Amino acid sequence: EHEEHEEHEEHEEHEEHEEHEEHEEHEEK
Known part of the structure; x- marks a missing residue:
């Protein structure tokens, strides 16, 4: 387990990537 x-730790890294999208x-703006 x-x-x-x-x-789950990998998911946290994905969250950081979302910030990059912002x-x-x-x-663009």
């Missing part, structure tokens, strides 16, 4: 927790929107 501990291995499953590691997968930056792209700002550039």
Whole structure:
């Protein structure tokens, strides 16, 4: 089960990527 927790950590990294998308929107604006 501990291995499953590691997968959750990867999801956190994805959240950071979402922030980058916001930056792209700002550039377009």
